Amino acid sequence: MHKNKIWLSAPHMGGSELKYVQEAFDSNWIAPVGLNIDCFEHHLEAYLGSHHVAVLNSGTAAIHLGLILLGVQAGDTVICQSMTFSASANPILYLGATPVFIDSEPETWNLCPIALEEAIVDTIAKGATPKVILTVHLYGVPYKIDEIRAVADKYSIPILEDSAEALGSSYKGQQCGTFGDVGIFSFNGSKIITTSGGGAIVTHSKALKDRAIFLATQARDIAPHYQHSEIGYNYRMSNICAGIGRGQMEVLDYHIGLRRSIHEFYIELFAAIEGVTVFKVPNATYFSNYWLSTILINPLETNGITRETLRLALEAANIESRPLWKPMHLQPVFCNYPYYGNHIAETLFNNGLCLPSGSNMTPEDCNRIKFVILKLFGKKEVISKKR
Numbered sequence: 053m054h055k056n057k058i059w060l061s062a063p064h065m066g067g068s069e070l071k072y073v074q075e076a077f078d079s080n081w082i083a084p085v086g087l088n089i090d091c092f093e094h095h096l097e098a099y100l101g102s103h104h105v106a107v108l109n110s111g112t113a114a115i116h117l118g119l120i121l122l123g124v125q126a127g128d129t130v131i132c133q134s135m136t137f138s139a140s141a142n143p144i145l146y147l148g149a150t151p152v153f154i155d156s157e158p159e160t161w162n163l164c165p166i167a168l169e170e171a172i173v174d175t176i177a178k179g180a181t182p183k184v185i186l187t188v189h190l191y192g193v194p195y196k197i198d199e200i201r202a203v204a205d206k207y208s209i210p211i212l213e214d215s216a217e218a219l220g221s222s223y224k225g226q227q228c229g230t231f232g233d234v235g236i237f238s239f240n241g242s243k244i245i246t247t248s249g250g251g252a253i254v255t256h257s258k259a260l261k262d263r264a265i266f267l268a269t270q271a272r273d274i275a276p277h278y279q280h281s282e283i284g285y286n287y288r289m290s291n292i293c294a295g296i297g298r299g300q301m302e303v304l305d306y307h308i309g310l311r312r313s314i315h316e317f318y319i320e321l322f323a324a325i326e327g328v329t330v331f332k333v334p335n336a337t338y339f340s341n342y343w344l345s346t347i348l349i350n351p352l353e354t355n356g357i358t359r360e361t362l363r364l365a366l367e368a369a370n371i372e373s374r375p376l377w378k379p380m381h382l383q384p385v386f387c388n389y390p391y392y393g394n395h396i397a398e399t400l401f402n403n404g405l406c407l408p409s410g411s412n413m414t415p416e417d418c419n420r421i422k423f424v425i426l427k428l429f430g431k432k433e434v435i436s437k438k439r
């Protein structure tokens with residue numbers, strides 16, 4: 053077996069991260085306050101446009117605080133995209149609220165506006181208006197922004213926008229993370245940029261940002277002693293991690309360009325392979341960072357090759373790939389909560405695979421992946437021709 057593993061999405065440092073971490077050491081701000089935090093937030097705010105950003109120690113923490121800022125309490129109902137990472141849904145349960153899971157539509161794989169409205173109408177008929185709609189931009193592809201906003205506004209329900217996978221993606225020129233009433237990002241190790249672990253909450257007002265920081269730093273009242281009138285959390289980002297984030301912001305757009313060329317590589321590779329489609333944006337109003345390149349395999353058109361056949365073939369060559377997110381309504385921990393839809397997400401899960409997409413993949417890595425894929429799909433002649 054090849055000794056170097058090709059990962060799905062490995063961290064990719066730009067070069068100046070250590071300098072900012074060193075600065076934190078030199079100034080002794082080894083704490084959840086300091087210059088790196090301020091600078092990282094300013095970079096993100098400048099990148100997004102007219103929004104306010106507070107950096108936190110995880111994307112999950114950002115979702116938890118986002119739900120709190122939007123008023124979610126025990127007993128409330130929160131509508132949530134079913135096809136996502138469990139971190140989207142877990143904070144709903146932290147608060148003692150009830151998730152209602154919604155299917156995907158086939159174009160962006162995100163929240164289906166029709167199933168969404170059906171769920172809202174049904175939940176209202178049962179006596180409670182949903183408190184929040186939690187949307188996700190899967191794999192960096194923006195959801196149907198206009199359609200979902202129209203439904204949310206019709207019923208006056210705020211949107212919590214889980215943009216964990218979509219920093220740098222945009223719709224009609226507007227950055228993902230800024231469409232919700234509150235938005236969030238993740239800087240976990242596998243995301244488009246990383247602070248080793250971290251997240252951010254995006255708000256429309258300075259007051260809401262300050263409120264998020266207040267809650268993230270144990271909700272201390274203004275007093276010389278420790279005085280508390282509310283329950284707080286320890287969710288602020290460390291100044292060390294923020295130093296990494298500061299360096300990563302300098303290469304964000306460059307790394308997005310690299311991810312997008314890997315997506316192009318897969319489009320070309322699979323163009324000649326029947327029964328495999330590379331997932332892409334529906335039209336030019338959508339811009340994806342293509343955090344992960346993903347494919348759908350139709351075994352009826354591939355002589356029975358499934359996404360699992362391909363995954364195992366890649367694994368045998370020390371190449372990591374992974375099935376798409378397993379929908380929340382199919383997860384043992386969430387399967388008893390309501391679900392609305394037509395099982396699109398289920399079909400995607402059964403047939404979809406995430407392929408290695410890291411911005412630090414080399415041409416040799418791409419060749420190794422290509423070799424395994426062409427061999428599996430019986431395109432040996434293509435290999436010999438290209439050599």
Ligand SMILES: *Cc1c(COP(=O)(O)O)cnc(C)c1O
Nearest residue numbers: 110111112137139140216238240
């Ligand atoms: C990564 C991710 C999160 C969680 O972020 P963490 O920083 O790992 O806590 C939430 N939602 C989605 C869709 C993610 O991909």
